[in-house]
Amino acid sequence: MSIAPITTITLQGQLVDVLRLELAFPDIEGNKHFKLKYNLSHALEAGYRSVMTFGGNFSNHVYATAYACKQLGLHAIFILRGEDDSHNPTLKYVRNLGMETRFISRDMYKMRNMPEYIDTLAQQFGRIYILPEGGTNDLAVKGCAEILTGIADQYDQILCPVGTGGTLAGLINTPGLTAQVTGVSALTGGQDTLTPAVQKFILPHAQHVQWKIMFEKTMGKYAQFHPGLHKYLQAFVADHAIKPDPVYTGKMFYFTEELLKTGNWNNQRILCVHTGGLQGWAGWQYRYANAIARLN
Numbered sequence: 001m002s003i004a005p006i007t008t009i010t011l012q013g014q015l016v017d018v019l020r021l022e023l024a025f026p027d028i029e030g031n032k033h034f035k036l037k038y039n040l041s042h043a044l045e046a047g048y049r050s051v052m053t054f055g056g057n058f059s060n061h062v063y064a065t066a067y068a069c070k071q072l073g074l075h076a077i078f079i080l081r082g083e084d085d086s087h088n089p090t091l092k093y094v095r096n097l098g099m100e101t102r103f104i105s106r107d108m109y110k111m112r113n114m115p116e117y118i119d120t121l122a123q124q125f126g127r128i129y130i131l132p133e134g135g136t137n138d139l140a141v142k143g144c145a146e147i148l149t150g151i152a153d154q155y156d157q158i159l160c161p162v163g164t165g166g167t168l169a170g171l172i173n174t175p176g177l178t179a180q181v182t183g184v185s186a187l188t189g190g191q192d193t194l195t196p197a198v199q200k201f202i203l204p205h206a207q208h209v210q211w212k213i214m215f216e217k218t219m220g221k222y223a224q225f226h227p228g229l230h231k232y233l234q235a236f237v238a239d240h241a242i243k244p245d246p247v248y249t250g251k252m253f254y255f256t257e258e259l260l261k262t263g264n265w266n267n268q269r270i271l272c273v274h275t276g277g278l279q280g281w282a283g284w285q286y287r288y289a290n291a292i293a294r295l296n
């Protein structure tokens with residue numbers, strides 16, 4: 001039994017299974033359930049009352065963190081760069097859940113991973129549990145190693161979208177995995193840094209797993225509007241009755257089709273992991289309403 005429903009669709013004439021984390025964990029945005037579970041249970045056990053994290057103004061990670069902290073009675077603090085925008089749907093949502101938002105300058109934000117900066121935050125806020133931007137750390141990767149529970153030996157190829165790569169690292173670490181794993185990056189940059197960043201989370205038992213990160217470069221930069229991508233997403237929903245998110249899973253499905261066109265995966269058992277992120281549509285419509293209107 002898989003942890004989430006599986007839907008079989010046809011892409012480029014070939015059957016592809018989709019693991020529907022977006023259905024199984026709708027409120028907490030799919031993969032973020034796995035990234036947060038051990039972090040927040042650890043925070044609670046260690047007696048923390050507040051959780052602080054970083055992210056973009058439309059971040060799925062922040063959205064999920066706000067929701068999970070509310071459920072668990074933890075105070076949540078969100079550090080963002082730039083200026084406030086009271087109409088931003090993600091910000092409205094997290095504030096409704098009681099998350100505190102603090103804006104810092106872009107220059108300060110660049111220091112977000114530096115220990116000295118973290119120390120100053122600790123002085124300001126007291127004892128806080130800090131989740132890095134995107135939420136990736138050892139405990140997040142540990143949680144993501146549970147995504148394929150029950151189906152680890154049933155596929156030849158498994159694909160997932162990549163932001164920071166924590167989810168990909170977790171999939172690779174799945175006990176008993178028989179598949180090759182392909183991560184499709186939602187960012188066009190980071191070719192030199194992302195693979196080593198993922199590698200450092202791979203546990204000894206998984207060192208033999210074959211995996212790689214592909215960079216989808218034709219559908220625009222991270223979270224940027226691209227007419228081709230938007231049209232692809234619309235067609236995908238109409239054809240398959242599965243809604244990808246606009247930032248991550250849309251590019252994964254698109255790139256899966258590109259890979260299938262090569263014929264190299266004929267007769268392979270393929271699984272795409274739908275990591276959720278559907279809250280991203282509100283921000284997408286909000287930011288790109290004009291561009292979308294011009295398309296239709």
Ligand SMILES: *Cc1c(COP(=O)(O)O)cnc(C)c1O
Pocket residue numbers: 029030031060061134136161162163164165166167168245248249275276277278
């Ligand atoms: C956060 C997110 C990802 C990226 O996960 P990483 O562990 O940072 O690589 C992928 N898909 C969706 C929908 C997300 O929200």
